[in-house]
Amino acid sequence: MKESVPSQERRRFLNWFLGGSVTALFGAIIYPVLRFISPPRVPEAATDQIEAGAANDPELLEKGFKIVPFGSEPVIVIRAADGDFRAFSATCTHLDCIVEYHKDEQRIWCNCHNGEYDMNGRNIAGPPPKPLTAYSVHVATKGSGQPGTIVVARS
Numbered sequence: 001m002k003e004s005v006p007s008q009e010r011r012r013f014l015n016w017f018l019g020g021s022v023t024a025l026f027g028a029i030i031y032p033v034l035r036f037i038s039p040p041r042v043p044e045a046a047t048d049q050i051e052a053g054a055a056n057d058p059e060l061l062e063k064g065f066k067i068v069p070f071g072s073e074p075v076i077v078i079r080a081a082d083g084d085f086r087a088f089s090a091t092c093t094h095l096d097c098i099v100e101y102h103k104d105e106q107r108i109w110c111n112c113h114n115g116e117y118d119m120n121g122r123n124i125a126g127p128p129p130k131p132l133t134a135y136s137v138h139v140a141t142k143g144s145g146q147p148g149t150i151v152v153a154r155s
């Protein structure tokens, strides 16, 4: 009889401890799952215009394009064969892969499912259901002898 009191206290403590552990475990599992299912809203960057580097950027001269961030969106800046600059959303309208520019064929290509866009961003082959969003581009000159800066803005 004397040992039953400490044993009951020990049992009560173990029940409390195990109950707390199970509750903490559920919290540790369920909270991340709920956060994954319902992520916090990230405000859209209020960007209407960006500078996309120098017009004589070696990457642009060599590859004919580069991807630049426009707020939270990737934008593809293309230096066309005629020297004009064009910019479109770099996100394929099919399943959101990032497109690239094929300088030799003068087409915008998505390597995920072989989607193609023309130099105006129109979907011309493959599964993309609609054109790429176009941005306006101009080159801002800084002064004599300075290379201009490519400025991309929402159309």
Ligand code: FES
Pocket (backbone or CB within 6 Å): 092, 093, 094, 095, 096, 097, 110, 111, 112, 113, 114, 115, 126, 127, 128
């Ligand atoms: S994601 Fe671009 S063609 Fe499918």
